[in-house]
Amino acid sequence: MSRRADDAGRRGQLLRESARLFRERGYDATSVRDIAAATGLQSGSWVYHFKTKQDILAAVMEQGLQQALERIEAIAREELPPREHFRALVRTHLDTLLGPGQDFIPVLLYDWRSLDKPGRDRVIALQKRYEQVWEDVIHQLQRAGDWAMPTRIDRLLMFGALNWIVQWYRPRGPLNATQIVAEAEKFFLRTLPRARARRPGVRRS
Amino acid sequence: MSRRADDAGRRGQLLRESARLFRERGYDATSVRDIAAATGLQSGSWVYHFKTKQDILAAVMEQGLQQALERIEAIAREELPPREHFRALVRTHLDTLLGPGQDFIPVLLYDWRSLDKPGRDRVIALQKRYEQVWEDVIHQLQRAGDWAMPTRIDRLLMFGALNWIVQWYRPRGPLNATQIVAEAEKFFLRTLPRARARRPGVRRS
DNA sequence: CCTACCGATCGGTAGG
DNA sequence: CCTACCGATCGGTAGG
Numbered sequence: 245m246s247r248r249a250d251d252a253g254r255r256g257q258l259l260r261e262s263a264r265l266f267r268e269r270g271y272d273a274t275s276v277r278d279i280a281a282a283t284g285l286q287s288g289s290w291v292y293h294f295k296t297k298q299d300i301l302a303a304v305m306e307q308g309l310q311q312a313l314e315r316i317e318a319i320a321r322e323e324l325p326p327r328e329h330f331r332a333l334v335r336t337h338l339d340t341l342l343g344p345g346q347d348f349i350p351v352l353l354y355d356w357r358s359l360d361k362p363g364r365d366r367v368i369a370l371q372k373r374y375e376q377v378w379e380d381v382i383h384q385l386q387r388a389g390d391w392a393m394p395t396r397i398d399r400l401l402m403f404g405a406l407n408w409i410v411q412w413y414r415p416r417g418p419l420n421a422t423q424i425v426a427e428a429e430k431f432f433l434r435t436l437p438r439a440r441a442r443r444p445g446v447r448r449s
Numbered sequence: 450m451s452r453r454a455d456d457a458g459r460r461g462q463l464l465r466e467s468a469r470l471f472r473e474r475g476y477d478a479t480s481v482r483d484i485a486a487a488t489g490l491q492s493g494s495w496v497y498h499f500k501t502k503q504d505i506l507a508a509v510m511e512q513g514l515q516q517a518l519e520r521i522e523a524i525a526r527e528e529l530p531p532r533e534h535f536r537a538l539v540r541t542h543l544d545t546l547l548g549p550g551q552d553f554i555p556v557l558l559y560d561w562r563s564l565d566k567p568g569r570d571r572v573i574a575l576q577k578r579y580e581q582v583w584e585d586v587i588h589q590l591q592r593a594g595d596w597a598m599p600t601r602i603d604r605l606l607m608f609g610a611l612n613w614i615v616q617w618y619r620p621r622g623p624l625n626a627t628q629i630v631a632e633a634e635k636f637f638l639r640t641l642p643r644a645r646a647r648r649p650g651v652r653r654s
Numbered sequence: 655c656c657t658a659c660c661g662a663t664c665g666g667t668a669g670g
Numbered sequence: 671c672c673t674a675c676c677g678a679t680c681g682g683t684a685g686g
Contacts, residue, residue, distance in 0.1 A: 480663080480664065480665080481664085481665060481666080482663090482664085482665090493665095493666070493667075496665095496666070496667080501665080501666080502665065502666090
């Protein structure tokens with residue numbers, strides 16, 4: 245209950261509400277007054293936590309990516325068979341994109357154009373680390389024969405397929421995240437495990 | 450040189466400049482003054498061609514999709530082997546997304562949130578027709594054994610991989626559109642042609 | 655953290 | 671199609 249704890253709480257609250265509003269309407273269509281009102285502040289009081297509206301956007305993207313990075317780096321440290329490793333990455337990536345209250349990374353994906361140059365450079369540095377984790381696991385998959393020859397374009401197409409899900413996934417829709425993870429794995433890994441490779445009939449639904 | 454032709458020319462000019470600016474900066478970050486200036490008009494003169502700025506956005510998206518639809522429906526009418534058919538769709542889709550001066554569909558993909566409800570409904574109707582063309586060809590692929598069991602999620606993942614290319618493709622970058630088409634086809638069609646299936650070494654680069 | 659307000663810019667219009 | 675301008679809203683600040 246110290247002043248610093250309160251302050252951090254307010255800052256976090258501002259970030260969460262900003263992320264939610266940016267995701268819903270976009271950065272430009274969200275006013276600082278909207279953000280203040282959603283946080284229970286008067287129209288000019290957000291300046292005690294952020295210098296500019298642009299700084300709020302940068303903080304949303306950086307914090308979101310920072311947390312996503314921690315999650316997948318933890319997975320990278322686990323000892324798992326390549327396919328399990330890959331599946332865990334996909335599952336975590338999709339939870340970061342589609343999970344309840346997960347608005348930070350969608351803002352990064354949707355409103356990239358609105359971020360100014362200095363902010364972009366910092367985000368790009370984090371993204372490189374994020375992609376490196378994937379590259380290591382994909383390389384394991386290749387050695388195990390589960391992904392014949394992953395090229396740079398392959399990896400970009402894969403991220404595209406995953407990131408685009410934000411555009412069509414609806415939490416209360418007919419497809420749940422677990423189904424999507426299973427389908428995505430099958431979609432990406434052309435060399436299916438030998439035991440199931442000749443039996444397409446096992447697919448449910 | 451009739452007044453109507455001039456009028457249609459101006460309207461087309463306004464649409465092209467709007468598409469270019471919307472794509473570069475986004476709908477909200479582009480002012481009607483920016484559009485007027487790019488077209489060589491005074492700040493209020495765009496109103497003789499469109500009622501509101503929102504109408505400009507709707508026209509950009511609808512015209513872009515209308516033209517894309519004509520292109521792939523022409524392909525659908527050709528008699529081709531399934532794989533060739535699919536490759537032609539991918540090639541045309543990517544040209545619509547990445548070709549020089551092709552800003553209309555990227556605006557549709559980027560600024561979907563900025564379109565109001567009536568506009569969305571009209572665009573959705575066109576998109577359904579667009580997807581139907583793909584579904585028919587994918588079904589041919591399935592019968593030919595080139596796409597084991599295409600599900601709804603598979604199709605959404607495929608469109609995601611393709612549409613996301615707009616985010617990373619750079620005309621002067623190291624990857625050209627032809628390479629991407631070839632990689633995309635390999636990426637989607639897990640059952641490779643028998644003659645080349647066992648010889649990954651033929652890949653160039 | 656609030657009240658009151660600033661200069662700038664926005665989409666769109668009146669009158670010609 | 672232009673000139674001149676409107677009311678509204680924007681991000682951000684001065685003073686307390």
